[in-house]
Amino acid sequence: MALLLKNAHVIDPQVGLNKVADIVVRDGKIVEVGENLSIEKGVEKDLAGKIVVPGLVDMHVHLREPGFEQKEDIASGTRAAAHGGFTAVCCMPNTKPVTDNATAVEFIQARANAVGKCRVHVAGACSQGLKGETLSEMGDMVAHGAVAFTDDGRGVQDAGMMRRVMDYGSMFDRVVMSHCQDEGLVGDGQVNEGIASTRLGMLGWPAEGEELQIARDIALCRLTGCPLHIQHITTARGLKLVRAAKEEGLPVTCEVTPHHLFLNEWAIGDDYNTFLKVNPPLRTPEDCNALIDGVIDGTIDAIVTDHAPHTAWEKNCEFEIAPFGMIGLETSLALIITNLVDPGHLSWERAIELMSVKPREILRVERVAIEPGCTADLTVVDPEVEWTVDAADFFSKATNSGFIGEELKGRATDVFVGGYATLEDGAIVE
Ligand SMILES: [Zn+2]
Numbered sequence: 296m297a298l299l300l301k302n303a304h305v306i307d308p309q310v311g312l313n314k315v316a317d318i319v320v321r322d323g324k325i326v327e328v329g330e331n332l333s334i335e336k337g338v339e340k341d342l343a344g345k346i347v348v349p350g351l352v353d354m355h356v357h358l359r360e361p362g363f364e365q366k367e368d369i370a371s372g373t374r375a376a377a378h379g380g381f382t383a384v385c386c387m388p389n390t391k392p393v394t395d396n397a398t399a400v401e402f403i404q405a406r407a408n409a410v411g412k413c414r415v416h417v418a419g420a421c422s423q424g425l426k427g428e429t430l431s432e433m434g435d436m437v438a439h440g441a442v443a444f445t446d447d448g449r450g451v452q453d454a455g456m457m458r459r460v461m462d463y464g465s466m467f468d469r470v471v472m473s474h475c476q477d478e479g480l481v482g483d484g485q486v487n488e489g490i491a492s493t494r495l496g497m498l499g500w501p502a503e504g505e506e507l508q509i510a511r512d513i514a515l516c517r518l519t520g521c522p523l524h525i526q527h528i529t530t531a532r533g534l535k536l537v538r539a540a541k542e543e544g545l546p547v548t549c550e551v552t553p554h555h556l557f558l559n560e561w562a563i564g565d566d567y568n569t570f571l572k573v574n575p576p577l578r579t580p581e582d583c584n585a586l587i588d589g590v591i592d593g594t595i596d597a598i599v600t601d602h603a604p605h606t607a608w609e610k611n612c613e614f615e616i617a618p619f620g621m622i623g624l625e626t627s628l629a630l631i632i633t634n635l636v637d638p639g640h641l642s643w644e645r646a647i648e649l650m651s652v653k654p655r656e657i658l659r660v661e662r663v664a665i666e667p668g669c670t671a672d673l674t675v676v677d678p679e680v681e682w683t684v685d686a687a688d689f690f691s692k693a694t695n696s697g698f699i700g701e702e703l704k705g706r707a708t709d710v711f712v713g714g715y716a717t718l719e720d721g722a723i724v725e
Pocket residue numbers: 447448449474526527574575
């Protein structure tokens with residue numbers, strides 16, 4: 296089947312493209328990019344006023360299947376992803392059972408193929424059952440398509456264990472992604488330790504609880520040579536450690552979430568909104584500013600959501616007993632456009648690197664560029680549309696967003712995965 300996308304503003308820093316052009320897609324591949332293109336038969340779509348970019352990738356999501364389908368499943372989570380403009384996600388292994396063996400990896404892939412609305416890359420667990428004690432079946436999982444390893448949700452507590460994980464990861468040229476949390480320091484911490492924990496009268500989750508493991512894992516990266524990716528970085532000092540590691544030439548990358556960029560510890564008020572309980576916690580305004588600088592200067596490689604759906608009843612309780620996490624797939628792109636691109640702090644090119652190019656590089660999955668021969672994974676963005684975040688509009692089963700009621704600008708209108716539309720004029724294609 297042929298598809299002709301006409302008159303869109305096409306932006307792709309990988310091939311130096313930033314102009315109005317037409318794109319012809321045939322059999323799932325881009326075959327031509329240029330001006331005044333036509334096709335004899337097929338589907339034509341006029342995208343005047345829209346921006347077309349290489350399909351967005353969110354390399355940190357929780358799809359919750361198997362085991363927690365009351366929160367989200369692969370069908371609903373990938374619909375939320377398509378609605379948010381994503382052509383691919385990477386799902387975390389803290390499912391039930393834990394994704395720590397090849398059968399579990401294959402189950403997720405099979406479900407994604409059957410009911411998914413975007414590509415689903417699977418991250419396998421580093422340790423069996425996320426316990427941090429015994430290596431998972433890493434080699435077998437690689438053989439069955441796992442793209443990366445992480446015990447996300449928990450930090451690997453033992454340095455020797457983490458070293459073995461990274462020794463194995465480097466053997467397979469897979470990135471080890473680290474959720475940095477020293478459990479001895481963090482304990483039952485609920486909110487950032489300091490003003491927030493004092494003001495709110497809750498146990499603190501200190502910045503050092505994250506920074507210690509960032510420092511340790513960078514040292515282990517130096518020791519093992521294994522590519523290291525720091526997940527959901529939140530502190531200015533943690534970012535400094537990553538910046539220094541990069542300057543040293545170590546294969547270290549990192550990611551940040553929109554909520555850690557645009558919400559700080561002061562957002563948690565007298566209502567103790569449990570939607571703002573996230574792990575790591577919302578940090579200080581100074582941390583947010585440092586993270587934004589890191590996004591702009593390239594120290595931060597990827598924007599991810601850490602999309603963490605929970606049911607209404609799980610979040611509708613006292614702050615201390617609510618689970619950590621907020622959803623993000625359907626607001627991420629607009630938050631970046633509204634807060635960074637539209638005001639001129641971040642170029643479209645940088646935004647595309649953060650949300651499309653670098654995630655694929657880090658996960659070592661197929662490069663997608665807007666040039667002939669590449670797979671037609673494309674995201675179409677209306678950069679001008681203004682909208683208000685409304686829980687009723689989410690395709691996710693969950694509504695635990697910290698941005699409900701926020702007025703945003705820019706939104707994905709159409710998404711193509713391998714040339715097929717998964718989102719058309721804002722509606723999921725079933
Ligand atoms: Zn995590």
